Amino acid sequence: xxxxxxxxxxxxxxxVMVKDEAGIVSRVSGLFSGxxxxxxxxxxAQTSEKGYARITIETSGGDAxxxxxxxxxxxxxxPVLKVVDLGDVESIxxxxxxxxxxxxxxxxxxxxxxxEIFGAEIIDVTPRTYTLQAVGDERQIRSLIExxxxxxxxxxxxxxxxxxxxxxxxxxxxxxx
Amino acid sequence: xxxxxTKTTKLTGAQIFLECLKKEGVDKIFxxxxxVILSIYEALYNQSDITHYLVRHEQAAIxxxxxxARVTGKAGVALVTSGPGATNAxxxxxxxxxxxxxxxxxxxxxGVNQIGNDAFQEADIIGITRPCCKHNxxxxxxxDLSRIIKEAFHIATTGKxxxxxxDMPKDILSASTDFVWPDCVKLPGYNPNYNGHPKxxxxxxxxxxxxxxxxxxxxGGIIASDAMAELxxxxxxxxxxxxxxxxxxxxxxxxxxxxxxxLGMHGNFWANHAVTNCDVLFAIGTxxxxxxxxxxxxxxxxxxxxxxxxxPCSINKNVKIxxxxxxDAKNVMKAMLEEFNSNNYEINYEVKQSxxxxxxxxxxxxxxxxxxxxxxxxxxxxxxxxxxxxxxNPIFTTEVGQHQMWAAQIIxxxxxxxxxxxxxxxxxxxxxxxxxGACIGSPDKVVxxxxxxxxxxxxxxxLATCVQYKLPVINVIINNGYLGMVRQWQEKLFHKHYxxxxxxxxxxxxxxxxxxxxGFRVTKEEEIIPVLQQAxxxxxxxxxxxxxEECEMVYPWVLAGNPINKILMSNDCPIN
Numbered sequence: 001x002x003x004x005x006x007x008x009x010x011x012x013x014x015x016v017m018v019k020d021e022a023g024i025v026s027r028v029s030g031l032f033s034g035x036x037x038x039x040x041x042x043x044x045a046q047t048s049e050k051g052y053a054r055i056t057i058e059t060s061g062g063d064a065x066x067x068x069x070x071x072x073x074x075x076x077x078x079p080v081l082k083v084v085d086l087g088d089v090e091s092i093x094x095x096x097x098x099x100x101x102x103x104x105x106x107x108x109x110x111x112x113x114x115x116e117i118f119g120a121e122i123i124d125v126t127p128r129t130y131t132l133q134a135v136g137d138e139r140q141i142r143s144l145i146e147x148x149x150x151x152x153x154x155x156x157x158x159x160x161x162x163x164x165x166x167x168x169x170x171x172x173x174x175x176x177x
Numbered sequence: 178x179x180x181x182x183t184k185t186t187k188l189t190g191a192q193i194f195l196e197c198l199k200k201e202g203v204d205k206i207f208x209x210x211x212x213v214i215l216s217i218y219e220a221l222y223n224q225s226d227i228t229h230y231l232v233r234h235e236q237a238a239i240x241x242x243x244x245x246a247r248v249t250g251k252a253g254v255a256l257v258t259s260g261p262g263a264t265n266a267x268x269x270x271x272x273x274x275x276x277x278x279x280x281x282x283x284x285x286x287x288g289v290n291q292i293g294n295d296a297f298q299e300a301d302i303i304g305i306t307r308p309c310c311k312h313n314x315x316x317x318x319x320x321d322l323s324r325i326i327k328e329a330f331h332i333a334t335t336g337k338x339x340x341x342x343x344d345m346p347k348d349i350l351s352a353s354t355d356f357v358w359p360d361c362v363k364l365p366g367y368n369p370n371y372n373g374h375p376k377x378x379x380x381x382x383x384x385x386x387x388x389x390x391x392x393x394x395x396x397g398g399i400i401a402s403d404a405m406a407e408l409x410x411x412x413x414x415x416x417x418x419x420x421x422x423x424x425x426x427x428x429x430x431x432x433x434x435x436x437x438x439x440l441g442m443h444g445n446f447w448a449n450h451a452v453t454n455c456d457v458l459f460a461i462g463t464x465x466x467x468x469x470x471x472x473x474x475x476x477x478x479x480x481x482x483x484x485x486x487x488x489p490c491s492i493n494k495n496v497k498i499x500x501x502x503x504x505d506a507k508n509v510m511k512a513m514l515e516e517f518n519s520n521n522y523e524i525n526y527e528v529k530q531s532x533x534x535x536x537x538x539x540x541x542x543x544x545x546x547x548x549x550x551x552x553x554x555x556x557x558x559x560x561x562x563x564x565x566x567x568x569x570n571p572i573f574t575t576e577v578g579q580h581q582m583w584a585a586q587i588i589x590x591x592x593x594x595x596x597x598x599x600x601x602x603x604x605x606x607x608x609x610x611x612x613x614g615a616c617i618g619s620p621d622k623v624v625x626x627x628x629x630x631x632x633x634x635x636x637x638x639x640l641a642t643c644v645q646y647k648l649p650v651i652n653v654i655i656n657n658g659y660l661g662m663v664r665q666w667q668e669k670l671f672h673k674h675y676x677x678x679x680x681x682x683x684x685x686x687x688x689x690x691x692x693x694x695x696g697f698r699v700t701k702e703e704e705i706i707p708v709l710q711q712a713x714x715x716x717x718x719x720x721x722x723x724x725x726e727e728c729e730m731v732y733p734w735v736l737a738g739n740p741i742n743k744i745l746m747s748n749d750c751p752i753n
Contacts, residue, residue: 073490
């Protein structure tokens with residue numbers, strides 16, 4: 001996974017409101033693989049409305065035309081209700097990571113300091129490791145990982161991005177004109 | 178929302194299935210029985226509302242249903258069993274998907290509790306068909322069956338039509354419930370946009386009126402939306418020449434003075450040049466397949482492009498569009514005509530006339546016909562068949578290959594739903610079963626399948642179906658002993674290495690007779706018409722084996738990836 005993309009094809013986070021039915025994630029992800037679009041991360045969970053779920057997909061490497069096609073193709077799926085490219089609207093994106101780092105005696109205070117700067121919590125401690133939980137936007141998460149890397153990352157688990165629009169902007173419905 | 182529902186007594190899933198079909202106005206289905214759908218076959222027994230046509234291979238059931246859909250405009254319906262029955266249906270489903278014809282395909286499935294256990298004849302048909310159908314359903318409760326069937330027909334026939342698969346587990350079909358036929362379909366995620374945006378429509382109209390070198394590119398969507406009359410009026414009023422894709426044969430009368438005929442890889446010299454040099458291209462109901470566009474960078478390179486399509490995905494997918502109009506072809510063109518009639522749009526008739534004169538110059542360029550030997554020429558055979566049957570308003574189907582392109586070039590389709598061919602998927606073996614479906618959908622018409630000796634062998638077993646149901650399909654087998662189109666590419670592009678393209682076949686006359694059909698062989702030009710006449714008059718399934726020259730090639734020919742005005746017109750043309 002390479003997040004150092006240039007401006008032309010930066011990662012896009014696409015939020016998809018779907019009917020919560022069997023096989024829906026596979027329908028959506030199958031569209032990506034079948035048409036050669038990349039998936040950097042994908043999350044899916046129920047929403048506040050019963051019977052509906054939200055799938056958030058981070059895709060990379062696509063220029064504006066590809067993103068337009070992805071959006072249209074997603075809209076074409078029958079159980080898809082709404083598609084929003086969060087890059088197009090004012091939105092907030094977050095990702096949660098769990099990161100297990102090697103906690104040598106001489107590094108422990110440094111780990112704690114980094115955690116404090118990033119508002120990360122130490123959620124587990126063993127004689128040799130600290131496990132951090134951090135939430136942040138892409139830049140914050142990237143910086144945190146970069147700082148922890150030299151200390152020694154044992155394991156890194158990322159939730160994938162989720163995002164939400166700021167105002168009542170989830171209204172980009174099926175018409176694409 | 179209150180819902181008034183029609184309630185009746187408790188029925189089994191299998192009975193509900195039949196009731197739903199009747200509610201949808203279905204009276205003919207194509208299928209093949211098997212273990213998990215036996216309860217449907219039990220329900221089909223001793224009833225006369227629905228006629229079931231037993232094919233000899235599930236692929237043919239789907240193609241036949243598509244042939245039926247193409248001639249009638251209604252959704253074709255097919256029923257196959259689980260596992261191999263369903264996997265055999267895939268090619269047919271994909272074929273209808275790429276060409277945009279409405280089908281509802283019912284597949285049997287193992288019992289709900291067995292799903293996922295690798296049961297006998299189990300296949301994950303929902304997973305397998307997902308990328309090649311418009312939508313699919315697995316019925317998990319018998320109470321959902323009628324709603325799902327109603328939705329399936331709605332989805333298949335509205336928006337851009339396409340196939341919908343309904344997978345029905347065995348125990349669902351035997352379980353009982355009240356039969357409830359929903360009054361309406363509630364699909365919040367599915368709202369095809371039928372009416373184009375008025376502003377876009379006026380913009381398009383202005384552009385077309387101002388254009389000096391306009392061309393209309395008619396696609397299969399015109400036939401799907403029944404917009405032939407609107408297209409004709411628009412072309413006449415604005416004085417614009419019309420070229421058509423393979424799928425749009427019959428969308429605009431090809432014998433009309435404004436018709437440029439087919440464009441693309443094997444399209445007319447003048448159609449390809451007109452599109453390359455036009456200043457405004459008005460494309461309707463087409464998805465700009467690579468067989469049409471050739472090299473994308475050079476396609477209509479100086480033109481402003483207007484694109485009408487009901488499927489937003491078609492817009493800007495391959496070709497960058499200046500004025501997109503998302504809507505139904507008929508509605509959009511109707512709105513354009515109204516707008517044109519009610520406002521004073523001026524068109525410069527003279528300028529457009531000089532463009533037509535330029536096109537008439539290009540029209541003089543036709544591929545030369547080469548005589549290779551004293552064997553029959555495939556081109557002559559197809560031309561004679563076309564000329565002889567022209568006034569009978571026949572339905573032509575084709576398989577895929579050289580014969581298909583010759584048929585598309587020679588047969589001038591003046592009416593829609595008369596030229597049925599596999600365009601998008603390019604499925605060999607499509608034409609014969611599609612012809613059966615066409616025959617069932619239009620029993621009073623002469624139905625002729627133009628086939629190659631390779632293609633016909635892909636679904637040759639359907640001769641038994643034709644004999645059983647007395648379907649007078651005339652199979653014209655253009656027999657050159659080769660997979661001709663592949664051979665043609667090998668000849669020009671692979672140093673004449675005819676690798677695996679020389680293909681043998683049976684004695685087609687004897688095969689026909691063995692099945693109880695009629696067989697003829699034609700080797701001389703003067704036999705073509707008398708044999709054809711007999712074939713038409715006998716009203717029986719027929720094979721006519723036309724033994725033709727093997728070296729004949731399809732021209733004009735634009736090599737894949739080349740711009741469409743870089744056209745080979747004969748064997749002598751160098752490929753660079």
